[in-house]
Amino acid sequence: MRAVTSTSNPVLSNNFWSNIPGYETMSYEGTMQKIGVLFGITILTALVTVSLGASGNLGAMVLLTGIGFLGGLITLLVMVFTRPKNPAPGAICYALFEGMLIGGVSFVYEGAYSGIVLQAGLGTVCIIGVMYFLWSTKIIKATPAFQAVVITLTLGVFALYMVSMVLSLFTNVGVPFLHSSGPLGILVTLFILGIASLNLILDFHFIERGISNNSPKSGEWWAAFGLLITVIWVYFEMLRLLSKIRNQ
Numbered sequence: 001m002r003a004v005t006s007t008s009n010p011v012l013s014n015n016f017w018s019n020i021p022g023y024e025t026m027s028y029e030g031t032m033q034k035i036g037v038l039f040g041i042t043i044l045t046a047l048v049t050v051s052l053g054a055s056g057n058l059g060a061m062v063l064l065t066g067i068g069f070l071g072g073l074i075t076l077l078v079m080v081f082t083r084p085k086n087p088a089p090g091a092i093c094y095a096l097f098e099g100m101l102i103g104g105v106s107f108v109y110e111g112a113y114s115g116i117v118l119q120a121g122l123g124t125v126c127i128i129g130v131m132y133f134l135w136s137t138k139i140i141k142a143t144p145a146f147q148a149v150v151i152t153l154t155l156g157v158f159a160l161y162m163v164s165m166v167l168s169l170f171t172n173v174g175v176p177f178l179h180s181s182g183p184l185g186i187l188v189t190l191f192i193l194g195i196a197s198l199n200l201i202l203d204f205h206f207i208e209r210g211i212s213n214n215s216p217k218s219g220e221w222w223a224a225f226g227l228l229i230t231v232i233w234v235y236f237e238m239l240r241l242l243s244k245i246r247n248q
Contacts, residue, residue: 026216026220028211031207034224035224037092038092038224038225041095042098042228043099044099046100046103049061049107053104053107062104065101065103065105067100071096072101075093075094075097087218090225091221091222094228106120113243119238120242124231127200128231128234130197132200135200135201136204154199181244186245189241192237193237199233203223206226
């Protein structure tokens with residue numbers, strides 16, 4: 001099958017589309033259904049995790065949050081590197097795990113900054129809406145040059161977070177301004193949030209090309225899975241940005 005296009009999302013890439021088997025082809029309705037399923041599972045699992053914390057069962061909530069982090073990471077790696085013929089089970093498991101992680105993280109942020117979860121959620125929805133509008137009206141076009149810039153910046157952010165994680169584990173040194181709440185720290189997080197948001201443009205574009213090029217039906221699950229990854233990234237960056245602003 002001819003490759004569709006490139007994207008910085010590790011799921012929605014040319015290699016994935018070229019290796020997806022099947023006879024039925026992607027459709028807009030089918031893709032939206034899969035997106036609804038994965039996002040619904042994520043939100044429901046997050047609410048269950050939050051309810052445990054709200055009821056005072058903090059131990060269970062922390063346990064689920066840890067399971068969500070490790071399970072989500074392992075599932076993501078397995079999905080990316082094995083490319084299962086049927087991606088539905090893996091995508092659903094990822095949604096479950098990420099819901100646990102989101103629930104625990106959101107509970108902690110809400111405890112420290114009252115109302116921040118609602119603000120971050122609304123902010124994420126608004127960003128998705130704005131990015132979709134900019135993409136659908138062709139105000140922002142996913143040209144090869146645009147894709148190359150976003151991919152490069154995304155890989156740079158990923159490398160930055162990896163360096164920060166390693167430094168935090170083995171030293172007392174941190175990446176300057178990445179976690180600070182000063183003006184420069186806010187600008188850094190705002191910049192990263194912008195990069196995450198631009199990835200939505202690439203995801204929308206890629207889904208459209210997958211449908212127009214009659215990609216296999218299982219591509220609907222891959223598309224929903226990839227979009228979920230991006231939206232979760234946007235949500236976490238919104239939480240970080242709002243918390244830094246609250247600290248001013």
